[in-house]
Amino acid sequence: MLNWTVQIPQFLALAFANFILGWLWYSPAAPWFKTWVKGTGLNPDPAKMSDADKARMPFLFGGAIVSSVALSYVLQVVVRSLNAETAGQGASIGLALWAGLVLPVLLGTLWEGRKAVVVAINAGNYLVVCTVFAGILAVWR
Helix, strand or coil: CCCCCCCHHHHHHHHHHHHHHHHHHCCCCCCCHHHHHHHHCCCCCHHHCCHHHHHHHHHHHHHHHHHHHHHHHHHHHHHHHCCCCCHHHHHHHHHHHHHHHHHHHHHHHHHHCCCHHHHHHHHHHHHHHHHHHHHHHHHCC
8 A cells, every 4th residue: 555645854855856956967067968968959058048948947947846846755655655664675666666667758758859868868867866865765764
């Protein structure tokens, strides 16, 4: 049976951490930033963004917040429901969720023309988030 109860401090902390990690993962500070930008075809210079791209920004940030909240919630529900008690158990659950849910969705974007290098960078982000955060949730009671 699924345990739908959520501990608010862990939920909020991981949702916030996921948002910040994503911001760092795709920032110019990341060693793969130039490769990712080139692969996506985005213009990294805000001064050169089109008006349409600027208008989309609130929706993109809103989507990032919603996905951070959803990921934090689902990871907590699954880790708690499976009674993981060690970081290794939690990380294993996160890895299974990543391999069974996240990776197939990301690989499906290849059919939409997404470049493999972009999919690999995105997959790396979610691999870190799912395994590390699920490991943290298992021990943070």
